[in-house]
Amino acid sequence: MDQRVNGERPEEYDPQKTEDKWQQRWxxxxxxxxxxxxxxxxxxxxxMFPYPSAxxxxxxxxxxxxxxxxxxxxxxxxxxxVFEPFGYDAFGIHSENYALSVGxxxxxxxxxxxxxxxxxxxxxxxxxxxxxxxATTDPDYYKWTQWVFLQLLKKGLxxxxxxxxxxxxxxxxxxxxxxxxxxxCERCETPVEQRSxxxxxxxxxxxxxxxxxxxxxxxxxxxxxxxxxxxxxxxxGAEIAFPVATSxxxxxxxxxxxxxxxxxxxxxxxxxxxxxxxxxxTTPDHQAVIDAYLERTGKQDLVTRKTSTEKTGVFTGxxxxxxxxxxxxxVWIADYVLMEYGTGAIMAVPAHDDRDFExxxxxxxxxxxxxxxxxxxxxxxxxxxxxxxxxxxxVNSGRFDGLSVEEAKRAIVGMxxxxxxxxxxxxxxxxxxxxxxxxxxxxxxxxxxxxxxxAVPVPEKDLPVVLPYVEDFKPDDSGVxxxxxxxxxxxxxxxxxxxxxxxxxxxxDTFLDSAWYFLRYPSVGLDxxxxxxxxxxxxxxxxxxxxxxxxxxxxxxxxxxxxxVLHDMDYLDFEEPYVKFRAHGLIIRNGAKMxxxxxxxxxxxxxxxxxxADAFRGYLMFLGPFEExxxxxxxxxxxxxxxxxxxxxxxxxxxxxNDGPTPxxxxxxxxxxxxxxxxxxxxxxxxxxxxxxxxAMMEYMNVLRRGERVPRREEVEPVVQLVAPFAPHxxxxxxxxxxxxGSIFDARWPAFDPALVAxxxxxxxxxxxxxxxxxxxxxxxxxxxxxxxxxLAEESIAKFLSGPVPRKIIFVPGRLLNLVG
RNA sequence: GCUCGGGUGGCGAAACCGGUAGACGCAAGGGACUUAAAAUCCCUUGGGGGAAACCCCAUGCGGGUUCGAUCCCCGCCCCGAGCACCA
Numbered sequence: 001m002d003q004r005v006n007g008e009r010p011e012e013y014d015p016q017k018t019e020d021k022w023q024q025r026w027x028x029x030x031x032x033x034x035x036x037x038x039x040x041x042x043x044x045x046x047x048m049f050p051y052p053s054a055x056x057x058x059x060x061x062x063x064x065x066x067x068x069x070x071x072x073x074x075x076x077x078x079x080x081x082v083f084e085p086f087g088y089d090a091f092g093i094h095s096e097n098y099a100l101s102v103g104x105x106x107x108x109x110x111x112x113x114x115x116x117x118x119x120x121x122x123x124x125x126x127x128x129x130x131x132x133x134x135a136t137t138d139p140d141y142y143k144w145t146q147w148v149f150l151q152l153l154k155k156g157l158x159x160x161x162x163x164x165x166x167x168x169x170x171x172x173x174x175x176x177x178x179x180x181x182x183x184x185c186e187r188c189e190t191p192v193e194q195r196s197x198x199x200x201x202x203x204x205x206x207x208x209x210x211x212x213x214x215x216x217x218x219x220x221x222x223x224x225x226x227x228x229x230x231x232x233x234x235x236x237g238a239e240i241a242f243p244v245a246t247s248x249x250x251x252x253x254x255x256x257x258x259x260x261x262x263x264x265x266x267x268x269x270x271x272x273x274x275x276x277x278x279x280x281x282t283t284p285d286h287q288a289v290i291d292a293y294l295e296r297t298g299k300q301d302l303v304t305r306k307t308s309t310e311k312t313g314v315f316t317g318x319x320x321x322x323x324x325x326x327x328x329x330x331v332w333i334a335d336y337v338l339m340e341y342g343t344g345a346i347m348a349v350p351a352h353d354d355r356d357f358e359x360x361x362x363x364x365x366x367x368x369x370x371x372x373x374x375x376x377x378x379x380x381x382x383x384x385x386x387x388x389x390x391x392x393x394x395v396n397s398g399r400f401d402g403l404s405v406e407e408a409k410r411a412i413v414g415m416x417x418x419x420x421x422x423x424x425x426x427x428x429x430x431x432x433x434x435x436x437x438x439x440x441x442x443x444x445x446x447x448x449x450x451x452x453x454x455a456v457p458v459p460e461k462d463l464p465v466v467l468p469y470v471e472d473f474k475p476d477d478s479g480v481x482x483x484x485x486x487x488x489x490x491x492x493x494x495x496x497x498x499x500x501x502x503x504x505x506x507x508x509d510t511f512l513d514s515a516w517y518f519l520r521y522p523s524v525g526l527d528x529x530x531x532x533x534x535x536x537x538x539x540x541x542x543x544x545x546x547x548x549x550x551x552x553x554x555x556x557x558x559x560x561x562x563x564x565v566l567h568d569m570d571y572l573d574f575e576e577p578y579v580k581f582r583a584h585g586l587i588i589r590n591g592a593k594m595x596x597x598x599x600x601x602x603x604x605x606x607x608x609x610x611x612x613a614d615a616f617r618g619y620l621m622f623l624g625p626f627e628e629x630x631x632x633x634x635x636x637x638x639x640x641x642x643x644x645x646x647x648x649x650x651x652x653x654x655x656x657x658n659d660g661p662t663p664x665x666x667x668x669x670x671x672x673x674x675x676x677x678x679x680x681x682x683x684x685x686x687x688x689x690x691x692x693x694x695x696a697m698m699e700y701m702n703v704l705r706r707g708e709r710v711p712r713r714e715e716v717e718p719v720v721q722l723v724a725p726f727a728p729h730x731x732x733x734x735x736x737x738x739x740x741x742g743s744i745f746d747a748r749w750p751a752f753d754p755a756l757v758a759x760x761x762x763x764x765x766x767x768x769x770x771x772x773x774x775x776x777x778x779x780x781x782x783x784x785x786x787x788x789x790x791x792l793a794e795e796s797i798a799k800f801l802s803g804p805v806p807r808k809i810i811f812v813p814g815r816l817l818n819l820v821g
Numbered sequence: 822g823c824u825c826g827g828g829u830g831g832c833g834a835a836a837c838c839g840g841u842a843g844a845c846g847c848a849a850g851g852g853a854c855u856u857a858a859a860a861u862c863c864c865u866u867g868g869g870g871g872a873a874a875c876c877c878c879a880u881g882c883g884g885g886u887u888c889g890a891u892c893c894c895c896g897c898c899c900c901g902a903g904c905a906c907c908a
Contacts, residue, residue: 223902226825230904237908257908270908311906334906341907348908354822355906429907549902586902591832622846623833628826631833639846645861683837692835695845702845765841770889772841796875810888816840820888 013648015612039081045072048547052113057120059602073725085521088135092510096441136513142443143464144530167195172475208428227552233429245319256342261408264397265370266347272339283317357385440473442507450494481505549583585629614727615641621690675756718750765816768800
């Protein structure tokens with residue numbers, strides 16, 4: 001080493017040794033245990049808990065955890081009592097499918113996986129309070145998951161209905177809408193079929209307006225909020241009644257439309273195949289065709305239905321009356337109209353809707369144009385529907401001709417409303433949350449069916465309904481959970497009347513487990529309440545939440561919903577669970593997605609063994625912006641490791657240094673850089689701009705080590721503190737060697753001197769006609785006239801001006817001077 | 822198709838409010854140390870021109886606004902993620 005002081009080779013940095021030592025000490029001294037009851041200044045830094053897979057911790061998980069850990073450690077250095085808990089989302093289809101594939105029971109596999117995860121997470125040096133960890137599979141935990149179900153039931157927000165549900169023929173279970181991706185099962189990609197089963201639902205749709213409105217006030221990643229807005233899917237429009245033409249009764253077809261202004265162009269109607277009026281409206285001569293169509297569409301799986309672009313449909317033989325024109329229009333059935341949205345029926349306006357246009361062209365139905373762009377000929381032929389345009393005006397619409405689209409919407413709904421034929425309506429795409437799973441590995445839904453009393457909730461005092469050990473937990477085609485095979489468990493007395501009863505055999509969706517876990521963490525260990533009132537007041541809502549955007553619409557929406565319900569039932573005094581949420585980016589490997597099949601998955605253990613946890617953490621944070629993710633390249637880790645090596649060497653030499661004179665000018669430059677770095681890192685961490693924070697520290701080390709000078713203690717000590725959130729082990733070790741006792745995380749973040757942050761001399765950029773032509777050294781507070789004089793004094797700058805004096809001067813104090821001329 | 826990101830050297834990236842484009846790091850080349858190698862340290866490194874001082878070009882493409890555009894506006898192209906017949 002160049003910087004050795006007395007000729008001896010300084011001790012080399014040995015990450016394994018340092019990291020073992022400090023992990024041991026943290027454990028022994030309870031460094032990371034939060035004073036849950038006594039904390040004066042609580043800060044809840046939460047990361048999404050993982051599903052403990054058999055493969056172990058993925059580098060993507062670790063990326064998220066480290067990002068949160070840095071944030072949490074930084075908050076602690078600011079003086080907060082930081083609570084950074086960890087747990088496992090251990091129930092669910094992933095675990096069960098894996099257990100099936102290796103022929104073992106999940107109740108033996110999951111504890112193994114958790115032990116492995118815990119080892120890996122500890123090796124990474126996260127500031128986790130292990131005295132408050134949980135697994136959703138603990139009866140102590142799912143007791144309260146069942147309790148949450150009972151609260152929703154009590155509030156009238158849980159109900160059972162026979163419904164067409166998404167059925168995965170491979171996993172042999174019902175899937176929530178969110179688990180169906182492009183018509184396929186999100187786990188196994190098998191095309192999803194429709195099945196009719198009796199299922200438990202949560203009325204999340206009742207909360208749609210609030211779930212949407214609150215988003216405006218949340219400090220969340222914008223991309224996540226957008227995803228939720230789209231998922232909730234608010235549309236403003238009107239419900240309009242079309243009387244059926246031939247019926248002697250007063251049958252009407254109700255439709256939802258966002259374009260009531262186009263009603264004069266509604267030339268036919270379409271019902272979804274499952275629409276209840278189909279039977280009534282089918283005329284005898286069309287019966288055979290309709291039956292054949294229903295037979296065909298009923299059997300279709302979701303992939304065919306959702307990916308086929310071709311329109312199909314049949315005429316019922318019946319007509320309805322367009323309430324605007326009074327004309328008879330045919331009523332068709334087609335599967336491009338969905339029963340789940342709106343009323344399951346539409347008025348078709350082929351001239352102004354892509355789908356209706358395609359359908360009308362295919363079946364030769366009339367197309368009437370009722371909206372035109374300004375100056376267009378309404379009678380001209382057209383080959384594509386006209387769906388919008390700011391200057392659009394109504395035509396062929398009687399007394400509404402000439403109105404703009406917005407005016408016409410109001411006027412036409414107003415006119416129809418007077419006749420009782422329409423009302424303004426807001427629709428949401430968000431469907432109720434189906435929580436029933438005909439599977440084994442989940443918390444049993446706490447319901448008992450009694451022949452006398454019907455569906456009876458299990459009394460809260462009898463919770464948990466323990467998931468019994470079932471040797472053969474393989475799901476089958478019956479649509480009944482494997483739990484029904486456990487006779488002793490299945491048969492039970494009715495808690496109300498004592499008559500013979502049977503347990504509900506479905507378990508609940510994994511997303512219910514994770515919808516409330518953040519409420520439990522502070523209260524882990526308490527068995528008489530799901531969450532203690534005082535602890536909840538102290539710690540919640542969560543201060544910062546970090547996780548992946550893959551949960552933007554699933555977990556994050558459900559946990560908001562459950563929190564709102566518990567708030568409405570006076571269990572919580574807040575209705576939004578996460579004050580601040582940031583979605584981290586995705587890590588790819590050498591430009592490609594990581595996947596097992598590509599064989600390019602980064603296993604953290606190997607890298608940590610080679611480079612040390614601190615260097616690995618640092619590299620993960622350095623490879624790209626935290627919120628955007630980045631490209632993991634093996635060769636690049638050495639850069640961060642070299643930085644730590646240099647920090648180590650510099651601190652050791654500074655400690656050994658015999659204090660001699662340091663050139664004044666030099667140390668001033670170092671001091672300025674140091675204070676600028678303290679400011680920069682302190683600004684960057686709260687913005688999650690970890691990559692630039694690390695770059696700033698590297699830059700400082702480069703300045704510090706320039707030339708032959710030996711660094712002074714006060715020049716390295718603050719850097720050790722800055723680096724602590726990123727590389728906690730080496731920071732602790734160096735802190736100790738600098739003569740401190742106790743954890744560096746019980747010290748305070750260093751302050752910077754504002755006077756040193758600002759350079760006194762300024763390199764003013766001189767532009768001529770917007771092009772940089774030079775820079776001059778001037779006093780920081782130089783005025784415009786002096787700056788211009790200084791610039792013109794430079795021949796290399798003045799020569800670019802066409803005349804002796806600039807025509808125009810733009811002066812940005814402290815930044816630049818632009819001379820035009 | 823719709824929504825949201827993104828496109829900057831050989832590579833990962835930076836530029837925070839419209840003001841020095843490429844910080845920091847990797848890789849590469851050269852040098853020092855070494856019997857040698859590794860490690861370490863120092864130097865060079867967007868492209869083109871020039872002996873040099875310097876000059877020109879350059880942030881996916883084409884326009885525009887501006888004294889000045891990676892940044893704002895209009896029109897395209899490409900990549901990624903999500904949603905997808907939602908009336």
